[in-house]
Structures are given as C-alpha cells and as structure tokens.
Amino acid sequence: MHTHSLNLRALNCASGNAILATAAIVLSTLLAPLPATAAEPAATTSAASSESTSAKPRIIILATGGTISGAADARSAIGYNSGEVSGQQLVQGVPGIEKLATVKSEQISNIGSQDMNDKVWFALAKRIRQIFDGNEADGVVITHGTDTMEETAFFLNNVLDSAKPVVLVGSMRPGSALSADGPLNLYEAVEVAASAQARGRGVMVVMNETIHAPRWVTKTNVTSVQSFQSLNAGPLGYVDPASVRFLAPVGQAAAARYTLPKDDQLPRVDIVYAHSNMDATQIDHAIQDNARGIVIAGVGDGNVSKPAMEAMLRAVQKGLVVVRATRVPSGFVNRNVEVDDDKSGFVVAYDLNPQKARVLTQLLIANGVTAADKVQQAFAATY
Incomplete structure (x- = not known):
C-alpha cells in the first residue's frame, strides 16, 4: 500500500466509521502512482526493431x-x-x-x-x-x-x-x-x-x-x-x-589494378587450342586478323608442334604478346622447361587457364604493358 498526505489512522479514530476507512483505502489506491503500461515495452520493441532494420x-x-x-x-x-x-x-x-x-x-x-x-x-x-x-x-x-x-x-x-x-x-x-x-x-x-x-x-x-x-x-x-x-x-x-x-584471414590486398580503356573495348587476344597434327594455320590467321596477343592452350606444360612453335616465334617478331597456357585442367606451366621462353620472348601462364590468361593479357595490353618480362611479372602476381 502506498502512503499519501491523507492520514488513514486519523480518519478512523475521529469518526470510527468503517465506511470512511474503506473509502480512504479506495482513494489511496486511486492516488497511487500508475504502474508501467503495456505501451512502454511496445514502444521500446518498435524502436529496437527499427534500429535492427536500419542496421x-x-x-x-x-x-x-x-x-x-x-x-x-x-x-x-x-x-x-x-x-x-x-x-x-x-x-x-x-x-x-x-x-x-x-x-x-x-x-x-x-x-x-x-x-x-x-x-x-x-x-x-x-x-x-x-x-x-x-x-x-x-x-x-x-x-x-x-x-x-x-x-x-x-x-x-x-x-x-x-x-x-x-x-x-x-x-x-x-x-x-x-x-x-x-x-x-x-x-x-x-x-x-x-x-x-x-x-x-x-x-x-x-x-x-x-x-x-x-x-x-x-x-x-x-x-x-x-x-x-x-x-x-x-x-x-x-x-x-x-x-x-x-578458411584463412583476409590477406593483403592485391597491388595490381588495371584501368578500363576509354573506348569500352578490350584489345583482341585469340586463344589457339593445341592438338595432335597441329599446323601453323590458326596462329598465322590470328596475326593476319590483327590480334594483339595470342594465348596457346598447349598440350602438357604448354607445348605445341614444331610448325606451331615457328608460328609463335613469328607472332613475337610481329609484336604480339604470346602466352603459353595449357589445356590440362590443373597444374602450372613453368618457364624454360621444354621451351626456351627467355630466348623466344614467350610468357607462361603459370596457374591461369587459357580463358583467364586471355583476360589478363587483354588488360595488360590495354594498359600499355606489352614487354614480355613485365607481362610475366603480372602473371606471377597472386590475385
């Protein structure tokens, strides 16, 4: 029971009237501070819900x-x-x-x-x-x-x-x-x-x-x-x-980033698929069609037939970027294994499959990177 300025004991002693005492109790109850209403928690829930939504x-x-x-x-x-x-x-x-x-x-x-x-x-x-x-x-x-x-x-x-x-x-x-x-x-x-x-x-x-x-x-x-x-x-x-x-924490962000050409078009780079009895036709056609680069989906570690190899050397002499990738689903194409890449001016794709090697070659050429050593550095970056 809450206490107020109304003195219940005085009322009872003065009148002895049980009715007044009962009335005083009712009045005391009415004057007591109201408990928290159901509306207050609802408002808090609503605010929390709104905060959760916005977050x-x-x-x-x-x-x-x-x-x-x-x-x-x-x-x-x-x-x-x-x-x-x-x-x-x-x-x-x-x-x-x-x-x-x-x-x-x-x-x-x-x-x-x-x-x-x-x-x-x-x-x-x-x-x-x-x-x-x-x-x-x-x-x-x-x-x-x-x-x-x-x-x-x-x-x-x-x-x-x-x-x-x-x-x-x-x-x-x-x-x-x-x-x-x-x-x-x-x-x-x-x-x-x-x-x-x-x-x-x-x-x-x-x-x-x-x-x-x-x-x-x-x-x-x-x-x-x-x-x-x-x-x-x-x-x-x-x-x-x-x-x-x-499976691992966030690594260091890749430093190499390439800008988009202003004409919204990447330079032409062709993929040539190696196979048995391969000749030079497709490589020579890529040169004639003004490709800026050629990616070879080679056999094994990026190798090709002798006629195709001779055509690749002609492409380098014409100023094309020539990248040796592999048609094998996994593994790395390494430099200077069966092919003398240093002498020939070729780039190896390492782990990049032919389709991704093509994309990277396009971006590099678009950004003015065409020297074989610089292109090779880009292929070595792990991003």
Whole structure:
C-alpha cells in the first residue's frame, strides 16, 4: 500500500466509521502512482526493431542472365532458355532473403553467359564503382551464367579496388528444374556479401555452398551442381544458411589494378587450342586478323608442334604478346622447361587457364604493358 498526505489512522479514530476507512483505502489506491503500461515495452520493441532494420547490410543485386534466370523449354527433358527471368523475380523467389539484408535488384543484361561481352563487363565495373563510391550498398551480388562466370569474376577482380565484397553467383539448373539450385545459391551469395568477414576479400564466386577466389575457380563439369572447383588452391571458405566460414584471414590486398580503356573495348587476344597434327594455320590467321596477343592452350606444360612453335616465334617478331597456357585442367606451366621462353620472348601462364590468361593479357595490353618480362611479372602476381 502506498502512503499519501491523507492520514488513514486519523480518519478512523475521529469518526470510527468503517465506511470512511474503506473509502480512504479506495482513494489511496486511486492516488497511487500508475504502474508501467503495456505501451512502454511496445514502444521500446518498435524502436529496437527499427534500429535492427536500419542496421541490416544493404546489398544490390546486378542481374545479367544465365541459367539462374532460365526457363524450361519443351525441346528436351532438360531443355531451357537462359535469361528469361528478371533479377527482381529471382529475389522474390528466395524465401527469407530479406532477413539477411535490405536487397535491391537492377537488370544489367539478360543473356546467356556464352554471349558475355566487353560491353556488359564494362557496364558492371562502372556500376559497381558508382555503387561503392556513392555508398549505395555494403556489397554487390551479380547473378551470372556459369559458362563464363570465372572470366567475369577474374576481370572484375582486376579492375575493381574496394574493400566491399562483390559476389558472383549462378546455377547449374534453371528454376523450372527438379531440385533447382538457384534459390539456395542466391540466398548464400547474399549471405556472404552481407557478412563482415567478406570485407577486404575482393571479388568472390559462391556456388554449391562453397566460396571461391576468381584466380583459382573454374567450371569442371557440364551439368553437376558441384561443377565449380578451385583446382590448384582449394576454396576460400564455405557457406550454409546458418553460417559463413572462411578458411584463412583476409590477406593483403592485391597491388595490381588495371584501368578500363576509354573506348569500352578490350584489345583482341585469340586463344589457339593445341592438338595432335597441329599446323601453323590458326596462329598465322590470328596475326593476319590483327590480334594483339595470342594465348596457346598447349598440350602438357604448354607445348605445341614444331610448325606451331615457328608460328609463335613469328607472332613475337610481329609484336604480339604470346602466352603459353595449357589445356590440362590443373597444374602450372613453368618457364624454360621444354621451351626456351627467355630466348623466344614467350610468357607462361603459370596457374591461369587459357580463358583467364586471355583476360589478363587483354588488360595488360590495354594498359600499355606489352614487354614480355613485365607481362610475366603480372602473371606471377597472386590475385
């Protein structure tokens, strides 16, 4: 019972009236301070909820098409057409993604990744720079077809310079397929991009609950959901709907970064595939077609037939950058093993597969780096 200026004992002694005593007790109760109302905790909860919402990472999804945006086609049991679904529709098809981050989507293109080109690459690079420079988001996710995803990731990793994460993601099955892998892949890509652990790690690829670095990742199977592997180094980490786990701390940021050509077009660099009974025709055609560089997808440690080797020497004499890579899925092409690279003026790709060696050669030429020793230094950098 609360105490007030009303003296209950005086009232009882003066009147002896039990009714007045009862009235005094009622009055005392009415005058007592009110307890905290239910509205107060509700207001606190609302404020906390608002703070939690505003604190969620901001992720922008840049959609480019690919199988993840594909729709079934009746031409076969597994037939589909890439680039039939918009980025916004993809986001709407992933339950719970809104709990990870505040997500917005933009459509950059809607193509199969077999049609990926410089125009889309430059559009992605410029938009990502704009997003980060303007603090529009804390991370970017790019939905992409799997056929050239590793090339796009490698390109972006060489032209972007931000601590904020960029994550590429796709799917091996279209959304209309049984056990479609796209929704979970997209959920986990956003989860990685929204993770504080992802800062400072540059561009990444997230597929099948695995986080890969652009330099190492490659597509190894035509249809398997486990297609993407980092053959020479292993993955960066793993992700599931409950956790993001990187296997190593953030390393030192790569120093080498390349500027984009003003004409939004990379110089021509051809890939020539080595095989038995190989002649010089394709290499000579690359020279005649004004290629600025040639990447050889050689046999073994980047070797070719004698006629092809002679054509490669002619290409060097014409001022082309000639890079020896290998058609073998894993391993390193080293200098001066079966071929005298120092004498010939060739560059070796080390661990880079032919498609990534081509991208790096394009960027180097575009940035005025054409001397064999300088190009070789760039291939040796681990980024």
